[in-house]
Amino acid sequence: MNKQLIALLSCTTLLGACATHGINTDRSELDGARQAVSQARQAGAETCAPKLMAKAQAELYWAAHELTEGVHPDENAMHIAHAEKFAMQAKDKADKECHKPVEVIALTGVNFKTNSAELTPASTAILDAAVATLNKRSNIRVEIGAHTDSRGQETYNQQLSEKRAMSVGDYLVSHGINADRLAMHGYGEAKPIADNATAEGRAQNRRVELTVLN
């Protein structure tokens, strides 16, 4: 009876082990392909080149399976070569797509009254130029990012910057820019570009920027 029970338990354990796949890619023959796939993954290929990355990964597993069979050496070599080729293509594409330089249009001169989201009269000329740019480049979407210096409470600066981003957005929309092309974001004091310890630095940090999204 005990022998039967042990046999039954052993079979159950083995069946459970079969529930996960048994394809082992940690073989020395696959070192090159595995490294290429890993490099592509690190470059962000799963996000920026998903089709090529999937092909590379699939070929790697296929190669690993064929190696366990040990019957078709030509097929093994083909799958390994395919895995490396697709991984390199995926990495190249990811290097371009994932790390596109971000275009930022600084709205230098756009200012607000102190502790307010009300635009100063001098700001309208700069915003009119922004309207003209957005009309000229009618296919771009932009994020309106408003920033403050670090004086005062962080939460207050965050809320103020959000209101200021909305204020700029309202101006652009009221001058004909489609609201669907705009995203408003207040960054508060979180992203300084200069030293907040100096008056000049704080002035630089108090800014509004348009970041091109597409």
Add this chain to the structure above:
Amino acid sequence: MKYKLFASGVLGCALMSFASPAMAMSFPSVGDRAEAVRAEVGKVHNYHAYLATQFASIAESEIYDHDLRAAKEFIKMAEEEAAKAGAAK
């Protein structure tokens, strides 16, 4: 006694003849599972969706090569990736 044995045998055969198709229907083929994976991830364009369809194709290829064990392994991997594709939507 002999009559009872004969009747049991006939009954057993009758049951098996009805059971076999029913058993076959409860275990979809690798090809059916591959189609199901493609239908599930057809409109999803992320890495897991693409990998699911790749594994499904490999599974079908292994069936063509008469390697049922490998086909089942790859279709299971396809189904796992399809589940991740849905979650990553």
